Amino acid sequence: MIRIGNASGFYGDRLSAMREQLEGGELDVLTGDYLAELTMLILGRDRMRDSSLGYAKTFLRQMEDCLALALDKGVKIVTNAGGLNPEGLARELKAKTGAKIGYVTGDDLRSRYPEALTANAYLGAWEIARCLEQGAQVVVTGRVTDASLVVGPAAAHFGWARDDWDRLAGATVAGHVLECGTQATGGNYSFFTEIDATRPGFPIAEVDEDGSCLITKHDGTGGAVTVDTVTAQLLYEIGPPEYPGPDVTTHFDTIRLEEHPGGVRISGTRGSPPPDTLKVCLNAVGGFRNSTTFVLTGLDVEEKAALVRRQLHDAVGADGLTWTLARTDQPDAATEEQASALLHVTIKTPDPQRAKGFSRAAIELALASYPGFHVTAPPGDGTPFGVYRAAYVHRDEVDAEAVVL
């Protein structure tokens, strides 16, 4: 059995989670997921400003705080915090800690998609496994599938073969449960009133040689691991029951869950060969956006909305504006807030000056519009926005590489 924990479900997750997982009990490997479609865009903008960036900076801080502890306990760290610059993060870690650092590259396909701000293939588990086999104490990757952070260490530990489909599928399920951190242990959980969800502990998968696992968490941590909390996370961000990945296609309709004194047992998962293609996450700058919310209180809500809409259209043009009137107001309300509707407006435009001018136009209405005019927060200068698209490339056209420093 190999005990694999998770200490991050997104870039911005609980900073102390790494220490909590290391101090809370036994682990062999500690993983962290820092990447999402949106995060790739955020890191892409970091990289535009400074090409030495593009990785999750909070992970570096966590390592400065916790790597000595991890090494002391013999816990290996595996994370996708490398983002768009795994080599940069690996070199920074090497310089700061002197530990044996592995990194995975080859996901960056910008040369193939020159119009994109970021273009990254979802790599799999085998380069992570390679780094660990070569003795890496920390492995940082760029865009690998979230589940690979668990599959890689399990495959390396048990010496799985590339066609051990059921084992790989089992570990993929463990990885899917872990990848969003506390969403598996009672965070964001429909039946939260039945558990103590104040501060859920981070999840752990005890993976067995056959790919089955026990989902659990350290003793004394909050939240819960039940068939229901695990089911909730299994249903997160999935499509058809055949779940394609870079290393295996996992059949979600074969997963069996069982309540267990230590948590939840997952078994029975079947796998089959993966598709010939790898998915590519593409982000391009789509233009600039800005938004504000007008508060419409009391009588004549529709007419008030129509007036402000007409005024803003006259000032900046109707093109690229999206309006939503949320009728949160109640008639004859006992509180001012209950008497108020919210009129959201967003501008999306290729022209940054127009996105900025939107703010001025909205604010200039302050004494010249509907009675009771106010906004929930003044609009800012506008920000660039990304357009996400998925593409697919043949796996032979991607050269994934494992390097150990």
Place this chain on the structure above:
Amino acid sequence: MKRPLGTIAGARSGDKGGDANLGVWVRDDDAYEWLRGFLTVERLKELLPEAGEVSRYELPNLRALNFVLHGLLGDGVASSTRFDPQAKALGEWLRGREVEIPEEFL
């Protein structure tokens, strides 16, 4: 009896590019048999009128249905002008809708 679906069903939703996914599950096999018959694509679209094209998948092993709401989020989370651009609360919206639930499951 007309009660919120969330009285007996849990849900979790999220984003995949411009699509949203919405998983719904119940806690015993009889309730799943009912849910499977009740929560058709048409019914889901009635309950969530903002949904456009919808695919539905059955996961009896998890007593769950998974719906993919195609194109709900436009060009993805960074570009969407939806109130909830990552579809995080879509499931809780569904759970709040009142539907006819057989009394034996309540």
